Amino acid sequence: MIDKSLIGTEMPSHSTTVEANRLRFFAKATGQTDPVYVDESAAQAAGYRGLPMPPTMAFCFDMDVPNPFEILDVLDVELGRLLHGEQHFDYLGDVCAGDTLTYRTRISDIYDKRNGALEFIVTDTDVDNQDGDCVVKMHRVYVIRN
Amino acid sequence: MPPITLDSLSIGDTLPPLTVKPISRTTLALYAGASGDHNPIHLDIDFAKRFGLDDVIAHGMLIMAYAGRMLTDWVPQSALQRFGVRFSAMTAVHDEITCTGTVTAKHEDGTVHVDLQAADQRGDIKLAGEAVLRLAA
Numbered sequence: 001m002i003d004k005s006l007i008g009t010e011m012p013s014h015s016t017t018v019e020a021n022r023l024r025f026f027a028k029a030t031g032q033t034d035p036v037y038v039d040e041s042a043a044q045a046a047g048y049r050g051l052p053m054p055p056t057m058a059f060c061f062d063m064d065v066p067n068p069f070e071i072l073d074v075l076d077v078e079l080g081r082l083l084h085g086e087q088h089f090d091y092l093g094d095v096c097a098g099d100t101l102t103y104r105t106r107i108s109d110i111y112d113k114r115n116g117a118l119e120f121i122v123t124d125t126d127v128d129n130q131d132g133d134c135v136v137k138m139h140r141v142y143v144i145r146n
Numbered sequence: 147m148p149p150i151t152l153d154s155l156s157i158g159d160t161l162p163p164l165t166v167k168p169i170s171r172t173t174l175a176l177y178a179g180a181s182g183d184h185n186p187i188h189l190d191i192d193f194a195k196r197f198g199l200d201d202v203i204a205h206g207m208l209i210m211a212y213a214g215r216m217l218t219d220w221v222p223q224s225a226l227q228r229f230g231v232r233f234s235a236m237t238a239v240h241d242e243i244t245c246t247g248t249v250t251a252k253h254e255d256g257t258v259h260v261d262l263q264a265a266d267q268r269g270d271i272k273l274a275g276e277a278v279l280r281l282a283a
């Protein structure tokens with residue numbers, strides 16, 4: 001069973017730059033053909049400062065660290081048992097290519113169901129931009145198959 | 147198509163659905179690279195089998211990205227205030243995902259609630275959730 005005393009643990013913060021080519025690669029990978037997501041001039045014509053970061057991609061830039069599953073080491077959980085249970089985003093400001101995002105994640109809860117057959121890890125993440133404004137909040141639930 | 151406004155919407159309206167081509171192993175490889183999620187459960191059948199699965203499974207966040215595409219095909223992304231889902235089933239290679247959504251509430255402050263889901267070719271629901279949009283009158 002995961003050590004519940006780790007509830008409240010703050011993961012190391014990290015920062016990453018939202019690069020235009022990464023956004024274009026994401027558009028290709030998700031079948032996105034709307035020019036707003038690949039063409040700077042189309043994005044600006046639509047009123048964005050630059051290519052907008054798509055709605056789910058705040059999650060992706062959180063993986064830009066040497067070990068994106070460091071939290072599993074902290075909790076002593078095997079990666080192969082991990083499933084994504086829930087994902088929620090609150091959008092507080094726009095994010096476009098060229099912005100720098102800083103991630104701060106806290107383990108909000110750990111609980112189990114079915115006598116420990118399933119365990120749940122809940123995290124909350126604040127994503128700030130280069131001006132220090134919180135632009136996205138993420139709430140995620142991981143499910144561990146034991 | 148005229149822009150979607152608060153006044154143009156009624157509760158029960160449906161969003162134009164989005165069907166994507168069946169998920170291939172290439173889809174998963176490209177999504178792994180673009181998303182930065184290199185979890186081998188999505189890429190390496192040997193790893194998947196070691197943890198009791200028959201094959202690799204798709205990233206849940208790929209399916210959520212498709213649902214996001216449905217939303218931003220419908221309204222500008224700048225309208226999006228909240229977007230959340232619960233993943234209810236694994237998505238297999240070759241599954242063909244269709245995303246659908248329905249307007250469930252609208253408020254005088256300009257916010258609109260949409261229930262959404264993504265299901266495969268058998269109708270098995272992969273994720274269900276809600277988005278909140280803010281639209282001009």
